[in-house]
Amino acid sequence: MTSKFGEISISTSKRRQIVDITGDVEGFVKGCGVADGICVVFSLHSTTAIVINEGEGGLKEDILRKIEADYPHGAGWHHDRIDDNADAHLAGTALGPSVALIVRKGDLVLGAWQRVLFIELDGPRSGRRVMLMAQG
Amino acid sequence: MTSKFGEISISTSKRRQIVDITGDVEGFVKGCGVADGICVVFSLHSTTAIVINEGEGGLKEDILRKIEADYPHGAGWHHDRIDDNADAHLAGTALGPSVALIVRKGDLVLGAWQRVLFIELDGPRSGRRVMLMAQG
Amino acid sequence: MTSKFGEISISTSKRRQIVDITGDVEGFVKGCGVADGICVVFSLHSTTAIVINEGEGGLKEDILRKIEADYPHGAGWHHDRIDDNADAHLAGTALGPSVALIVRKGDLVLGAWQRVLFIELDGPRSGRRVMLMAQG
Numbered sequence: 001m002t003s004k005f006g007e008i009s010i011s012t013s014k015r016r017q018i019v020d021i022t023g024d025v026e027g028f029v030k031g032c033g034v035a036d037g038i039c040v041v042f043s044l045h046s047t048t049a050i051v052i053n054e055g056e057g058g059l060k061e062d063i064l065r066k067i068e069a070d071y072p073h074g075a076g077w078h079h080d081r082i083d084d085n086a087d088a089h090l091a092g093t094a095l096g097p098s099v100a101l102i103v104r105k106g107d108l109v110l111g112a113w114q115r116v117l118f119i120e121l122d123g124p125r126s127g128r129r130v131m132l133m134a135q136g
Numbered sequence: 137m138t139s140k141f142g143e144i145s146i147s148t149s150k151r152r153q154i155v156d157i158t159g160d161v162e163g164f165v166k167g168c169g170v171a172d173g174i175c176v177v178f179s180l181h182s183t184t185a186i187v188i189n190e191g192e193g194g195l196k197e198d199i200l201r202k203i204e205a206d207y208p209h210g211a212g213w214h215h216d217r218i219d220d221n222a223d224a225h226l227a228g229t230a231l232g233p234s235v236a237l238i239v240r241k242g243d244l245v246l247g248a249w250q251r252v253l254f255i256e257l258d259g260p261r262s263g264r265r266v267m268l269m270a271q272g
Numbered sequence: 273m274t275s276k277f278g279e280i281s282i283s284t285s286k287r288r289q290i291v292d293i294t295g296d297v298e299g300f301v302k303g304c305g306v307a308d309g310i311c312v313v314f315s316l317h318s319t320t321a322i323v324i325n326e327g328e329g330g331l332k333e334d335i336l337r338k339i340e341a342d343y344p345h346g347a348g349w350h351h352d353r354i355d356d357n358a359d360a361h362l363a364g365t366a367l368g369p370s371v372a373l374i375v376r377k378g379d380l381v382l383g384a385w386q387r388v389l390f391i392e393l394d395g396p397r398s399g400r401r402v403m404l405m406a407q408g
Contacts, residue, residue, distance in 0.1 A: 001137045001273045003308040003408045005376055036139040038176050038271055040236075040310050040372045044383030046326045053229040054182045058214030062222050063229055066207075071338075078330030086334050093325040093335055093367075095229075097386070100176045100236040100312075100372040102269040104141055109267055111180035114233070131381055133374040135310055135408065136139045136271065137273045172275040174312050174407055176372075189365040190318045194350030198358050199365055202343075231365075236312045236372040238405040240277055245403055247316035250369070272275045272407065 004032035006132035012123035016067060018060045019118040021130065022110070025101070028132050029108045037136015039101045039108065044129045047088035047122035049095035055115035067091050067121070088122035095119065103136055140168035142268035148259035152203060154196045155254040157266065158246070161237070164268050165244045173272015175237045175244065180265045183224035183258035185231035191251035203227050203257070224258035231255065239272055276304035278404035284395035288339060290332045291390040293402065294382070297373070300404050301380045309408015311373045311380065316401045319360035319394035321367035327387035339363050339393070360394035367391065375408055 006028040010019055021041075029039055043050050053059070070091070077086030099116070102109040110116075118130060142164040146155055157177075165175055177186050189195070206227070213222030235252070238245040246252075254266060278300040282291055293313075301311055315322050325331070342363070349358030371388070374381040382388075390402060 001139070003273070003310075005308055005374075036141055036269070038139075038174060038236075038269055038310060040374055042372070042374050042381065044381075044386065046324075046383065046385045051229050052182075052233050053225055054215075056215060056218060058218060059222060059225055062213045062215050062226060066226050077334045079326075079328060079334050082328060082330060086331060089325055089331055090334060090338050093323050096232070096368070096371070097324050098372050099232070100178070100234050100310075102141075102176055102178050102267050104267075104269070109178065109180075111182065111265075113182045114180065129383075131374050131376075133308070133310055133376070137275070172277055172405070174275075174310060174372075174405055187365050188318075188369050189361055190351075192351060192354060194354060195358060195361055198349045198351050198362060202362050232368070235368070236314070236370050238277075238312055238314050238403050240403075240405070245314065245316075247318065247401075249318045250316065 002033055003135045008130040010118055010128040011126040012120040015123050016064045017120040017123055020055045020115050021118050022115045025116050026108050029103055029134055032134045034103050034134045034136035035106050037103045039103050039134040041099050042131045043097040047085055047092050049092050049119040050097055050099050051095055051117050052114050054113045085122045091121050138169055139271045144266040146254055146264040147262040148256040151259050152200045153256040153259055156191045156251050157254050158251045161252050162244050165239055165270055168270045170239050170270045170272035171242050173239045175239050175270040177235050178267045179233040183221055183228050185228050185255040186233060186235045187231055187253050188250050190249045221258045227257050274305055275407045280402040282390055282400040283398040284392040287395050288336045289392040289395055292327045292387050293390050294387045297388050298380050301375055301406055304406045306375050306406045306408035307378050309375045311375050311406040313371050314403045315369040319357055319364050321364050321391040322369055322371050323367055323389050324386050326385045357394045363393050
């Protein structure tokens with residue numbers, strides 16, 4: 001059994017943006033030497049999230065619209081006195097930075113309509129870091 | 137150390153429905169040969185979710201009522217032009233398809249009031265697939 | 273490869289409260305003998321949650337205010353007839369009791385502003401239990 005570490009670097013161009021990182025995670029899993037096991041995808045940032053869903057363009061807009069409605073910017077949050085991004089932290093807290101995936105026969109296990117999506121909540125930023133650990 | 141794969145098949149009869157899969161996951165863990173380790177439960181669908189909470193009947197109705205209130209059907213979502221289920225995708229994105237559990241001494245570690253719940257968000261459907269990977 | 277189990281005990285003094293358990297989780301990981309691998313943090317309760325975000329004081333107040341707004345106490349939930357805490361179960365369902373973390377070179381992998389936060393949703397309580405499993 002082996003543990004293999006990887007990392008993805010992401011740059012974003014908007015305040016809120018969805019980046020499909022499925023290909024990067026699949027490529028890492030294929031090359032890491034794990035046949036059957038687990039892969040954890042973990043974003044190093046409090047104002048980003050990792051989710052799993054379909055990558056259809058309209059749906060990605062819907063997800064961002066829903067986040068904006070549920071976590072409005074500048075709604076009198078305490079944290080905005082320190083750093084004007086409490087809404088991004090609140091969405092990041094609820095959506096979460098981490099997802100546990102399954103690896104089987106050397107491939108990432110995903111449904112036909114499932115993609116691994118990185119959500120930027122306080123961009124634009126360069127050098128966003130997503131850590132990967134596969135084990136099996 | 138070993139990695140063991142399993143699968144649960146679920147059929148649902150309503151658009152939104154909670155199915156308690158604790159017994160299936162516990163049975164898999166007991167039979168998989170892992171003493172101490174991790175078990176990932178992962179649903180293959182973008183319009184379902186896996187959560188952990190109490191299985192009390194009234195609470196399960198409350199969870200579905202809350203999902204319906206937070207993710208109303210047909211609220212002008214872009215994705216509804218392609219497939220009339222954006223609300224199900226949005227709830228699935230927020231709740232998530234995956235949960236990481238702990239296995240100890242050959243048993244699933246759960247609190248007295250915790251159950252593993254599969255949430256159907258766009259049923260009824262047959263052949264919903266939940267993947268399991270235990271490792272330890 | 274090894275699997276190592278640990279446990280944290282938490283007492284809370286308010287109905288809703290955030291307890292930073294990063295130091296406990298980091299201490300466990302440092303002492304558990306895992307170099308590269310995965311650590312699952314799992315709360316045994318249906319009315320608590322584990323999240324990852326910044327530990328700044330104002331933000332912690334914002335998180336609790338947001339939970340209170342999204343999951344109001346006594347809003348006519350079915351489960352309140354049995355136990356007057358449906359709001360706590362609903363927040364616990366959405367936020368989740370479990371998070372999968374990465375261990376690298378014997379240390380927990382966290383971003384500069386990320387903390388592991390235990391959220392009490394139905395306190396005050398003593399003896400809240402958070403289970404830890406590191407593997408690698």
